[in-house]
Every structure is written in structure tokens, then in C-alpha cells.
Amino acid sequence: MKKSGFFAGIIFLILLGLAVGCGSKLKDVERAQREGILLRGNNTEPETLDPHVATGVPENQIISSLIEGLIAYHPSDDTAIEFGMAERFETNAAGDVYTFHLRDAKWTNGDAVTARDFEYSYRRMLTPELGAEYVSMLFVIKNAQRYYESRVQPKPGEQPLPWEEVGLKVLDEKTLEITLTGPMPHFPLMLKHYSWFPVNPRNIEAHGGMTNRDGRWFAVGNFVGNGPFRLKTWRTNQILEVEKNPDYWDAENVKLNGIRFFPVESVDTERRMFEAGQLHLTGNVPLHEIPIYREKSPHLIRTDPYLGTYFYRVNLTREGPMRDVRVRRALALSIDRASLIDNVLKGGQTPAHYFVPRGIPGYTPKDYLRFDPSEARRLMAEAGYPEGRDFPVLEILYNTREEHKTIAETIQQMWRQTLGIDLRLHNQEWKVYLDAQSNFEYDIARAGWIGDFVDPYTFLEMFTTGNGNNDTGWSNERYDALIARSIRTGQTSTRFALLEEAESILMEELPIIPIYIYTNTILLHPAVKNWNPKLLDNRNMKYIYLEEVPPQPRASKLY
Amino acid sequence: MSAPSANREEAVLQEESFSLWEDAWRRLIQNRLALGGLVFFVIMAALCFSSPVIAWLTGLSYQEQDLALGATSPSLSHWFGTDDLGRDQLIRCLYGGMVSIGVGFAATCVSIVIGVAYGSIAGYGGRKTDAAMMRIVDILYSLPFIIFVILLTVYFGRNIFLLFVAIGCVEWLTLSRIVRGQVLHLKVQQFVEVARTLGSKEKDIILKHLFPNVLGPVIIYSTLTVPGVMLLESALSFLGLGVQPPMSSWGSLIKEGAEKMEVYPWLLILPALLFSTTLFSLNFLGDGLRDALDPKDSPK
């Protein structure tokens, strides 16, 4: 008996010795630095690498390094135009026809990138059989919506619209003309979104055809792209590696030799990996670690503004006090957002006294809300609940996550203190929570929204009547009309004025209670250069480079 | 057999079992470790279950926050420190203990009752009964528990009773297999066969010979189950079943503490300490119980 224990001890010691031997080697980041490879935490396993089917941020980070659209991400400014596959473009006088001139570029299979490839790609997006989630992004093209809808739900007697009617014209191999539904000055910015990325027609056709979704075309070995990097290895839940694409048109300016994306779901694991020198940058930082890094090693932590709002939805389809706008206003006025941010979130977020985040050039929302306990109490009394008397027990619904729980606990407490009302917390598993929200089975529900492109429209559009993402049951004719009018206006300033009026209605009626404007907080190794603050955190990876820096002391050794 | 004699036999049986328990109790309190475990556990449980009273007396509250204060290490005013929302950790630990001890015990009892009954029937019954019953266990083992729990929350809401159903439903499985293995082994042992040839009734064989002999593994496995159940509770509240924030439980306190252990170590260490000392005491108690109830140890 003692013998086997002895052997176990020996084996353990051998293993230990082995490991200690390994410990003296270079850290992963240092080795990768020499090889010019960036090690990046990427949250979750990508669901797909097909730009027309993808929906998530982790997918976008990978796809945008493999494929380049007409307009690419600018290294520092989300509202600036960075030419990608298009060398230049011009618009007509009315501002509704764009002509793009493509540069000489190649796919990784040797094909030249042509205007036909783009036509093919957009046709693919608009073919209902593909089931592209982001198809509506392309509805700004003239007749694109009709083309799509006449195939999905044809009106009685309606023929499917022929492709030729859609506002896309291949003028020659290198020239593409896009006709829009109306004048749209921000159209080139929309093209940065991956739903506008091209795919290689020959490759798609070789792997099941245009609308095939079995995804064989983007497997390692099959993938054909035109971006600064090409796919090298991909192991589910472990690693996805891309390497520099020598055939990229601007290959000489691509500084990294490769990127390894790690699908690390746990933020705590990701932070430990960063600390241990296994990652150059993380996608998130655990809330409780932020102040520590701020204090002990501020050079490792980065907080950038982010185009997203955290808010609470209010269910207006349920009978009860929440139908009363005074109650909603009282709730909105009794959240001490500054205290929540300073003491709980600690990520330098902005109090959301409005709904559309600031930072969109030309659009400056007013402060519609504030922290005003006495006004809140007055409103509650006026609504018939002085000091919270007779207020029914309502629930705050959130999906299970540490951060949402903490916020809900804090807000529950603020409402109890200021208004004397007691709400219960209710957490649900993610998909159950989504289901409860769309079926209006909640009183107050946590929500968040990240802009698709830098424009207030992507925030305000969702609260129009019957919009799939409204989920509050709120409906306001004037609001709907303002949003509709804004699409038809070509003038940016008029458009923003209309949208601002819409936002003021939203903040008057408060079917939602804005809480804070997101920031993007990450841990970033000092070797990573040219990582600029960006509103949408979209990176053009060809501009990122690594610089030799001395080995870093660990933050954990500092406490 | 005539009625009076049956009555007499029952009376004898009762007397025997009475003395068996009395005997066991005597031996239990002679075992110093077990007694210490019992005393510690009773004190801990009493403290936890009087947490509402303690809260009222001290003016502390498990949900009252002090955001400006935030997380502070243990001090005179907050013996266990405060968590990152500035709530007193001591009172949260006590409330958490109430939840965890309650859930741990109730659910373990449920699983013992089901597991022992199921396992003994399967083991003692014929081959066909055994096969059918054990295949059912196999099936239950394999079903995706997480989906089952989500369904429970969706269709029955957040009833605390469901928590026991959910936990009881999984925890008895392994126990039933252990009991069955034990019974299979015992029922062919000499003393059982002797009892059978002497004409003892099946009921008596089960109660007097098999039951005391499976009790040992059952008690030991239960001391493994209680911590498992307490931790499972926190996983279930994660799926939306059972205790909801801001109410705490040891499981959820430890879980949060584990995430923040580098920054606020006391948030892990103190609840983990309460949790493990309680389990230690239970464990000593369990061992003592096992020894006390061991029929082979009893003075003949």
C-alpha cells in the first residue's frame, strides 16, 4: 500500500521537475513577438467564417482579417473612409448613385477581384435561400428589398423581380455602380460592415453553390479570401490561426506575420492567460480587476469609448403601474448612474442620460435625464404611490451573468431607497431570457445594444412600431414618422435633426430606461502598437504591429 | 401463525431496535470527535438559522448596500469585511448558511430515501427487477440535466420546492447503485442465509440484517453528497432555479469569491471556511454515526 503511494509521489515529482524545466523558457508572448504573431483573446468559438451568414463580434474580428470589402476599416477613425478593394468612388449629383473603381487585387486562389465578384456576393446575400441574417443591411440598394421580398412572400399576382432590376450594375471588370433607394451620404461607411464583403464565386460554386450553407468553403484548405491574412489552422474551442497573405495587394504594408485567435469564454481565464504571457490582448476585463490594473499597472489596461448603450426595457403590454409614464420617469430619475459607474462598474462608462451614445460626429444628444430623487418621489406620489405604498411587487429580468446581477442588485437597492418600492430580481438562462423578452413575459428587463455602424439610426430604428427588436410594446406614430422621414433625407444635418427629435420623444415616453454608455476595456500588452481607440472596435489588422519591449513584470506580483 | 404471537414478535423487534438506537447513541456520545462535530454543527446551524434575528439585533442587512464603501477587508465594524457592493459579509454568510444547510439537508434526505429504497429493492428483488430498475437509473444518468432544470424553471416558476426535486432527482442515482451493489453482496452472505434458513421473514431480514449493513456506505456517501448538493444549489440558481440574489448561499458566495480571490481574498476564504468547517463537523459526525451503528462492533 505504501509502495503505490511512494510511486505516485515519484511520478508527481518527475512531472513537477519537467514542468519547472519548461518554466524557464520564453513566454508565449515574447516568442510570438519575435515571430511577429499577435496572440489575441477572442471570446467565443466563431460560429462561421462566412461573412454573409456571420452575426457576431468574434466572427467579425476574424473575417475582417481574411476578407476585405470595398471600403475597409480605418486604423483610427470609424467615420473616415479607408479604401479597400475600391481605389476610389464617385457619386452623382443627386447622391444616390455610387460608382466604385476597383484596384488590382487577387484572391488567394489566384483569381482577380472583379466587379462581378461583388455582384455575385450581393446577389448571394439577397437570395432568400441563403438565410442571411443581415440581409436588411443591403436594402438600401434600389429594388433590393423588392427583389428579396418578392421571393419570400410575394404579394398576390406578383412575379419575382428579375435580378436586372436591382440597382447593381457591372460597368466593366473593375467598375461597379450601385444605385440606392435615395441619397445617402453615409453609405460608404455602411460598406465597412461584413455583410458587404465579397466572396470568391469560383470557390463558392465549387463547394455546393451560392446558397449552400454547409460551410465547406471556409474550411482550412478551402478558404479563399482577399484580405491581408489567410486562414492557416482552426481547431474548435482551441485556436484559429491566420498568417500573412503574400498575394494581398498591400502585402508590403502588412506588418504582422500572423494572428492567433483564442476562443476564451471565461473572462477570468483570459485575464490569467494575459498575466501568464499567453495573450497580447484580451477582449474583456473582469469588473473587479479594473481598479487593480488602473492602480498598479495602468500601462496594461485600456479603456476606449464604445458605441453601445446598456438599458432596461419596460413591458408596456402588461397592466400595472409601469403603464404610467410618471412611474417610468420616476424610476429613470432615481438611478444614481454616476455612483453605479464609479463604485460598481469602474470602467469609465458614461451615465446614460440619453439613449444614443455620444461620439457620432454631428449628432449631440441633450441630457434628457438626471439623478433627481426628490422629483422622482414627487412623480411617484402623483402617480398614486407615495413612498412606494401599494406598489405591486414587480420583477427585474436579466440573463445570468455576474455583471448583470450586480447592476440589478444595485438598481433594486436604489429604487428601494429612493422610492420605497421593492422589486424582485429574476435571472434566467440566456435563451429563456430572450424568449421571455420577445413574448412580453417580463416587467422590466435588462438589455444592451451595440451600433452596427456609426449612426444614430441603428439605435433609434428599433423602437418603431412592431420592430422585431422593440420588445416593449411601445408605439408612437410621431416617432415612426420621424424615423421614416429620416431615411428619405439625404442631408446629414436634417436627418440628424429628425433623429434627435425622435430621441427626445423616446426619452419623454421612456419605454426604456437608459443606464450607461458602454466602454471597451481591455488588457493590452505594451508591445502591441497602433491599437487606437475606436467607437466600434473594428480593427484593420494590417496596421497593427508588435514592437520589441523588455519583459513585463506581472501585475499579480505587484500586490 | 396466530395473531398474538405476531404481536409479541413485533414487540420484541421494537424493543430490540429501541435498544439498538439507544446503544448507538451511547456510543456516539462517547466518541469525542463525533460529539465535537455534533456540537459544532448544532451551534453553526443555530447561528445560521437565527440570522434574521441577528440581522434585526445588529441592524445589519444582507441586501443593504454601501456603494461608496465598497469592498473592505475584515474590520471591527464588519468582522467578515464587506463585498464589492459594500454589504456586510458576515450577515450574508449567515443567511447563506441558512439556505445551504437547509437545502443540503433536505435534498440529501430526499436522495437518501429514494436511493436506499430504490437500491435495496433492485438489489434484493430478482434479476429482472434489478435489470429493469438499473436501466432506468442508466437512463436518468444520461439525460441532459441542464435542460431538465431549465424546463422546470420555465414551467413551474421559481418554487423552492422544485430545487429539492431537481437536486433529489440526480443525487440519488449513484447512491442507489452503491446500495444495490452492497445488497447484492450481502444477500448471499452467510448470516443472511442462516437467518433465512432459520425462517426469518423477508421484512426482518431486510430490516435487521441488510439495512444496518448498508448504512455505513450510505452515511459515508451522504457526507460526500451534502457538499455536492450545496454547490449544486449555486449552479441551479445560476440557471434561474431556487434562491435569487440579493439573497445569498454558501455556494454562490464561494463562487463569487473564487472569481475575485486575487483582489478580495476574504470574500472567498471566510465563506469557504464556514462551509468546510461545517462539512468537517458533519463528516466526523457521520463517521461516528457509522461506527456507532455498525452491528459488527456491537458488544454481543
Place this chain on the structure above:
Amino acid sequence: MFRFILIRLLQLVPVLLVIITLTFALVRSVPGGPFSAERKVSEHVLEKLNEHYGLNDPLYLQYFNYLKNICPKKLNLPALADFDLKEGLGIDLGPSFRYEGRTVNELIAESFPVSFELGAYALLLALLIGIPAGTLAALKKNTLLDYIPMSSAMMGICLPSFVLGPLFALVFGLWLDWFPVSGWQAPGGFSWADDLPYKILPALTLGIFYAAGLARLTRGGMLEVLNQDYIRTARAKGLSSFTVTVKHALRAGLLPVISYFGPVVAGVLSGSFIIEMIFQIPGLGRHFINAANNRDYTLVLGTVLFYATLIILLNLIVDIILVLMNPKLKFEK
């Protein structure tokens, strides 16, 4: 005995059928579908997606189609050795709904060897520590050699893996810098030895819990047996203490351990979600939980089916061992 095994293997079929049916019913009745997302998919798109994955068919049809696909149709052992269920048995578990372009067969074939390897290390560790410690404690009951291992075992049980894992990573990974804090394979590494440091912390975390459980059950089982008449007789006959322990006592004393072991082995080999999350390991355990969370119907069914087969086979092995260790018990009546 062969008849016994044959009968049990035949029982596998109805049992698996029940499991599939129940799981199918469970996952289909849970709210939220594979394509529900925070940013809602338009109805037409949803329609197309459902059509693509055959979710628009009547439920019974989907059920029978699934049964048809998972029916073993052939036996090709070399392919089976590579975990290729499709080539090996003709079992098609369908496409994953979440991971586009990947089939459930591929995902399982890719992740199970990982979980298996990790589980094997952990079990080895558990056996090497747990059984000797438990036996020792029983033999030296109520001495320090009993209290110390048993108290450590209790610590092992009280510290759940979500505490132990981060703690190990912190101490051995970050502070002492002995092991990597996460990952499964060394980037650019080729040999088993290169990868080994990555596997030590997770194996330790996973193994300790089971070692603790084993130690306690072994001690209990041994105590139970050491008092039995035949052991006393053996001792009285003058057999050496070692022979008595190993040949007689351990044999019976391990009975509860063995019953406990069947499900444990199945659980360990098919991966632990928490440990795979903490140490960033591409194993089956992550698929198991993530599939349920994502409502990836086929992946849920596939992993459940796989796990069920594993657990039933292991319980069968346990039952065989139980009989072998107890000569009085027979396979046949």
C-alpha cells in the same frame, strides 16, 4: 457470463432509444431555438434557416429521420478507432446548428480524445492517491495516519473545482510560474512532452476531487470488511497483514468504491465543463453544456447519446466486476 454480457448489450438498444426519445422531447420543449439571438432574426430568415436544417418538418418526422440517421449500418473497425462514427458505424449525428460547417460527428471525434486523455490522467491520479490513502486510514483507524489523509480528503471535497482550478492556476501558474495557466497543446510544440505541462493543473484539479471521494469510500468499505469474521479468521490463521489486506479485505472493501466508479469514470472521461472552461481545454464537456445553452439540438442529442453509451457500458463493466469479486453471486440464476 457471455450470455449475461450479450443480454446487457441487447438491453442497450431499448435503453438508448428511451434516452433519445426523452432527450428529443426535452430539448424541443425548452424555450428558445438555435437561432434566437439578442438581435432578432427576421421571420423570413428564420423560416429559411429552419427549412435548411429540417426544422419545419413535423416533429415526428424529424424524430424518425434522426433515428434513421443514427442507426448503425455497418462496421468498419479501423475507421472506428479514429472515432469516425460515420465511416465506422454509419452513424450520422447531423450538422451542428451553431457551428456552421461542422458536423456533430466531427465535433465529438475532435473533442472526446481530449477529454478522454485528461480524464485518464485524473483517474490515474485519483486511484493512485485515493485507494492507498483510504486503505491506510482504515488500517490505522483513529491514528494520525487516519486523520491526516481523511482531513485532506475532506478538504478536497469541500473545495469545488471552480475554487481549486483558479487557485492552482494562480499559485502554480502565476505566482510560481511552473505551469501554463491554460491551453491544451503547446503552440508550435510537437511531442507529448511539450504538451504535458499544460495538462498537469487540469488533471490535478479534476483528480483531487475524485481521489478524495475514493479515499473516503475505500476507508469506509475497508472498515466494514476488516471487522468481518472471515478477515478475523484469516488473521487468526496467521496470514500476513499485507496478504489479508490485499487478498481478502480490499476485495470486499472496494465494493462501494466500484459501484461509485462506473458513473464517475463515464463523467470524467466525457469531460468536465468547469475545468475545460477554466483551463481553456477543447474537450467534450464544453460542447455538452454549450450545446444545451445554444439549443444546438443535434449536438445535444449527439453528446447525450455518446455519454449514455459510455455510461451504460461502464456500468456493465462495473456489474461484471462486482460479480467477479463476489464468487457467490452468479451471472445466471
